[in-house]
Amino acid sequence: MKLNLFPIVFGLWNLNRSQEDDTRLCKELTDIHNKHQIGSEIWERTPHNIFDGSNEECNLLYKQSIPLLSEMLSGKQEFLPFKGIEVFRSKGVEIMPHTDSAEPCHLQAVYFPQGDEIDININLMTQMNKYCENGFAICSPNWHVPTVKQPTPWEKADKYWFKPHRGLLIVFDSRAVHFQKPYMGEGEFIQVIYHLNIKY
Secondary structure: OOOOOOOOOEEEEEOOOOHHHHHHHHHHHHHHHHHHEOOOOOOOEOOOOOOOOOOHHHHHHHHHHHHHHHHHOOOOOEEOOOEEEEEEEEOOOOEEEEOOOOOOOOEEEEEEOOOEEOOOOOOHHHHHOOOOOOOEEEEOHHHHOOOOOOOOOOOOOOEEEEOOEEOEEEEEEOOOOEEEOOOOOOOEEEEEEEEEOEEO
């Protein structure tokens, strides 16, 4: 008997935020980014948490995200207060494959306040699951098993691709390797990263 055990669990939702809300969020994130960025690389910034309660638009995003992200929990589990950072990328900048060992957490989530508009008349997965410019990928578990140099015959380095859309919220196991293809548009592309820990 051959079985496929332990699938990857991730969450995917449309937050249904207005364009005006996301425009205000991006303006606030720009101010935060300008205050904390200390170098040309996207990770070169002073430590901060956009969900520390001091940022009005980030607070709104936090409150809107909790009910959906909580669907990842079971029983009486609950999250500790979220930590969050803004990520700004200019034309040609990508996010290389990595896990989030630098910021240990149980789950990571990504919110896109920019991108194509979600069509509520089309299935969300049909719109999101696309290999594309600026695409975001979550990798299969065999990407992060360091003791195995070559995959076993039934394994391959699968990736699940998401096309960023405004309003899209994704959450996944922070141990999963993930990355994002280069942004090739004009200006800067903004997204929000959540680090989520479960209270036991």
